[in-house]
Amino acid sequence: MSALPLDASGPVASAVSAVLLGAGFGVALERAGLGDARKLTGQFYGTDFAVFKVMFTAIVVAAVGLAGLEALGVVDAARVYVAPTWLVPQVAGGLVFGVGFVMGGYCPGTGCTAAATGRLDGVALIGGMLAGTFLFGEALPYLGRLYGATPLGTLAIPALLGAPPLAVASGVAVLAVLAFVTLERLTTAP
Amino acid sequence: MTGPARYANPYLAGAALGAVLLAAFLLTGHGLGASGAMSAVVSAGVEAVAPTHARANPLFGAWTGADGSRSPLSDWIVIEVLALMAGAAISARLAGRWRATVDRGPGITDRRRLAWAAGGGALMACGARLARGCTSGLGLTGGATLSVGAWAFLLALFVGGYAAAPLFRKAWR
Numbered sequence: 001m002s003a004l005p006l007d008a009s010g011p012v013a014s015a016v017s018a019v020l021l022g023a024g025f026g027v028a029l030e031r032a033g034l035g036d037a038r039k040l041t042g043q044f045y046g047t048d049f050a051v052f053k054v055m056f057t058a059i060v061v062a063a064v065g066l067a068g069l070e071a072l073g074v075v076d077a078a079r080v081y082v083a084p085t086w087l088v089p090q091v092a093g094g095l096v097f098g099v100g101f102v103m104g105g106y107c108p109g110t111g112c113t114a115a116a117t118g119r120l121d122g123v124a125l126i127g128g129m130l131a132g133t134f135l136f137g138e139a140l141p142y143l144g145r146l147y148g149a150t151p152l153g154t155l156a157i158p159a160l161l162g163a164p165p166l167a168v169a170s171g172v173a174v175l176a177v178l179a180f181v182t183l184e185r186l187t188t189a190p
Numbered sequence: 191m192t193g194p195a196r197y198a199n200p201y202l203a204g205a206a207l208g209a210v211l212l213a214a215f216l217l218t219g220h221g222l223g224a225s226g227a228m229s230a231v232v233s234a235g236v237e238a239v240a241p242t243h244a245r246a247n248p249l250f251g252a253w254t255g256a257d258g259s260r261s262p263l264s265d266w267i268v269i270e271v272l273a274l275m276a277g278a279a280i281s282a283r284l285a286g287r288w289r290a291t292v293d294r295g296p297g298i299t300d301r302r303r304l305a306w307a308a309g310g311g312a313l314m315a316c317g318a319r320l321a322r323g324c325t326s327g328l329g330l331t332g333g334a335t336l337s338v339g340a341w342a343f344l345l346a347l348f349v350g351g352y353a354a355a356p357l358f359r360k361a362w363r
Contacts, residue, residue, distance in 0.1 A: 005219035017217045018266045022273025024210035025222050025326075029274070030281040032204065033197030037293040041362045044355035053200035054207060055330065061208025062334035066215050081220040083323060083332035085339030090328070093321025094343040097314050098350020103358050104310020105293065107325040108318065109224035109274065111311065116275035117282040118290040120300075121307040128311025129225065133232045135312070136319045137249035147320065157336040168336055180201070 002076040004069070026113060028058075035113035037105030037121060044102050049183055056180075060173045067169040077165070085152040092146065104128065195285040211334055218266070221331025225324035227271035228315060229253060230262035237262070249319065297360040306361055317350075 008017045032054045033039045042048025069075040101107055104125045106114050111129070114122025140147060158165040197203075214221050233253035236244040241258055244250040253262040262268070282288040294303040318324040321343050323332065329347065332340025 004216050006217050008218050014218075014266050015269055017214075018269035019273045021210060021214045021217065021222065022270035023277035024213070025207070025270070026274035026277030026279075027281045028203055028207040028210055030278040030287075031198040031285075032200060032207070035278060035282070036197075038295065038362055039197075041355075041358075044351045045359070045363060050197075050200045054204040055325070057201050057204025058208035058211055058330060059333040061205050062211040062215065062221075062330075063336060065208070065212040066334060067336075069216075075216065079219050080215055080335060081331075082335040083328055083337045083340050085337060085342070086322060087339060087342055090321040090339045090343045091346045093317040093319070094346025095317070095350035095353075097317030097321065097324065097343075098347040098352075099354040100310045100313030100315075100317055101325075101347065102310075102351045102354050103361075104307045104314060105361070106307075106310075107224070108228065108314065109222075109271075109324070109326040112224060112271055112275050113278040114293065116278040118288050119293045120290065121292050121294065121303055124304040124307040125311035126228070128308030129228045129315040130232055131308070132312030132315030133225075133228045133249075133319060134236070136316045137229075137232065137236070137247055140247065140249050140319075143320075152338070155338045157338055157341065160338060165336060172336075 002074060004075045005079055025109070026116065029110055029113045030117060034110045035106075035117045035119070035122070037114065037119070040107075040110060041102055041105055049187065052183070053180065056176045060169075060176045063169040064166075064173050067165040071164070071166045082154050082156055085155040086148075086150055087152055088149040089147055194287040194289075207330075208334075211330055214331075215334075221327070221334065222270070223267045223323070223327035223331065224271060224274070225315065225318040226265075226267040226327055229319070230265050230268050234262040295360065295362040297363065303361060306358070 008014055033050055039048050039050055043051040070077040106125055111122050111125040115126055158168045211221055230253055233250040236250045237254045244254050245256055245258055254260055292300045292303055321328055328340050329344050
């Protein structure tokens with residue numbers, strides 16, 4: 001049996017991993033400039049593509065790394081959490097989330113980065129998120145049909161395509177690199 | 191040096207973020223998150239005011255436990271988000287970027303910008319809870335594990351953002 005992922009479920013190990021990983025997360029977001037609302041929203045006005053570049057580079061690095069370590073037998077794939085698919089509520093939620101992102105200027109993680117780096121609009125965004133979470137929780141008993149629609153369980157793209165995870169992750173990496181090259185050509189054109 | 195330091199190259203910062211995400215999978219078996227901490231805080235608040243109501247609710251009850259035995263505020267994700275904020279604050283200080291300000295474009299007042307930030311936050315919270323995750327917990331984490339729902343969420347997020355962008359242009363440009 002593979003040793004990884006570690007079973008960091010004890011209170012001390014859990015707190016240590018939360019502190020280390022959270023701090024790394026915050027440093028990466030701040031260094032990338034993703035605590036800056038005008039930089040983030042530049043994505044939607046064609047002036048700054050940092051959101052796309054940072055996010056898809058991160059996804060590709062983690063996806064290829066994880067699939068590679070699983071293929072080598074270093075990581076036990078069965079113990080890695082794969083977010084279950086609820087297709088209709090996830091598409092509907094994504095649409096609402098995107099509108100909120102361009103209105104508020106941040107997503108939840110980058111909003112926390114903004115608040116921690118002195119931005120009062122980041123603090124207001126966190127306040128709005130707390131209020132929205134409360135309202136959604138109160139409304140949830142009446143939203144059961146939408147919330148529970150299309151439960152497809154743990155469904156990953158490799159299973160859907162019948163291809164090994166490392167092949168799919170590598171394919172995503174190739175697509176990302178092509179997208180980055182195209183983006184750089186378009187944005188540096190004279 | 192006079193002004194604040196420039197931001198890092200986005201691909202380099204993205205690779206660093208990917209390394210943190212990969213480390214999260216190796217250490218914990220799950221990835222990173224952000225909006226879950228908001229759910230934890232709200233659930234703890236409702237539990238404090240109206241425990242019976244909180245425990246019977248499908249969202250809050252998942253955090254408090256049906257008998258109130260779970261403590262949402264000591265959850266992993268709450269510590270992770272507090273550490274995120276500490277890491278971001280220290281990083282900004284070291285780069286000379288920490289500054290109390292309201293981040294906005296020239297065409298909007300501070301007051302309206304704060305109202306829009308709160309409104310956007312409320313909308314995002316609803317979207318994230320409906321989708322069962324935000325850009326971190328579902329987009330990044332689910333994206334890296336190649337979850338179909340995570341990629342559908344990411345695609346819908348960009349569609350929603352681009353569709354609504356003209357409405358909020360004056361906040362930014």
